[in-house]
Amino acid sequence: AVVSTQSTGVKQSKENPEKCIVETTVKAAAGHGSPLDKMYEEALRQTCEQMVILTAHPRTCIQVIVQIESEDGSILAVMKNALCLALMDSGVPMKGMFAGVSCVQQENGELFWDPTAEEEEESTAKYTFVYENGAKNAIFTHCTGESSIEQFMLALQKSRQVACEVFGFYRESFEKLLRKDVRFQMMLPPVIKGEILEDPEP
Numbered sequence: 001a002v003v004s005t006q007s008t009g010v011k012q013s014k015e016n017p018e019k020c021i022v023e024t025t026v027k028a029a030a031g032h033g034s035p036l037d038k039m040y041e042e043a044l045r046q047t048c049e050q051m052v053i054l055t056a057h058p059r060t061c062i063q064v065i066v067q068i069e070s071e072d073g074s075i076l077a078v079m080k081n082a083l084c085l086a087l088m089d090s091g092v093p094m095k096g097m098f099a100g101v102s103c104v105q106q107e108n109g110e111l112f113w114d115p116t117a118e119e120e121e122e123s124t125a126k127y128t129f130v131y132e133n134g135a136k137n138a139i140f141t142h143c144t145g146e147s148s149i150e151q152f153m154l155a156l157q158k159s160r161q162v163a164c165e166v167f168g169f170y171r172e173s174f175e176k177l178l179r180k181d182v183r184f185q186m187m188l189p190p191v192i193k194g195e196i197l198e199d200p201e202p
Contacts, residue, residue, distance in 0.1 A: 002065045003083075003090040019054035024064040026079070029071060040066070040076060043140065044083055047130055050139050051084075053093040062092060073116040074102035076128045076142065081166060088174065097133040099166035100140075101159040102126070105147065111155055113162050127155045131163040 015021070024041040028034065044064060052062065064086070066079050080100030087094055104115040104123035112119055120126055125145035129138050138156060147155075 002067075003086040003092060004063050015059050018058050020052075020057045020060040020062055022048045022052070022054075022062045022064065024048065025066070027065065027067045029068045040079060043076060043142065044079060047080060047098060047140055048083065048087070051095050051098050051132065052087065053095060056093040071117065073118075073120050074114050074128075076100065077102035077114075077130075080128075080130050080140070085170070085173075088170075095132070097167060097170055098130050098139060099133070099163040099170070100128060100130045101162045101166065102128050103155050103159050103162075105145070105151060105155065109151065111158060113159070125151065127152070127159065129156060129159045129163070131160055133167050136160050136163065 022045050024044040026037045026040045026044070028037055044066065048062065048064060064083060066082060068075070068079075077100035080098065084098050084100075088097070101113065102115060103111055103113050104120055104127070105111055105125040106122070107124055112123075115123065115126075123145065125143065125147040127147075128140075128142040130140035131137065132139050138160070141156070143152060
């Protein structure tokens, strides 16, 4: 995923004097875009508008481009996580991190996370959840297939635990990135998008 901000050339009809606007584009691995890609674009835009501090840069445009190189399941959750990392890397002001989690339900009711395309085809229901890193509340849900309320709530609850692992991966990745930068070598504990890591033991 690539994130860029544009302060000039924004169409006057789209320009907002109070906040920035968000444009998302999903490019398929091959061929032309499909209606499913449009759904992905709308889902990415919704999460971006929820988690970015839009009022920080009025009259500007945040452009998000996601290029699908290959696909083997869990694509929407993967794109959500790529979006979060791209926003963090670009320095766009955010309310916090967010993490996407994909889960499928088999005929026997068993849940599997990070499913492959084959596992998705064999499932009776497929869920995608996005959680924010504060209270770990779900800010986005998407479900296809047959699912009862009880099954949905179970998947929602257990996927929250998986999201915590994704947040841990974010922190480790950016801590390594910052430690490679000389300007941040003396900054301990490192601050990553509003989260302060625990002080190292003396």
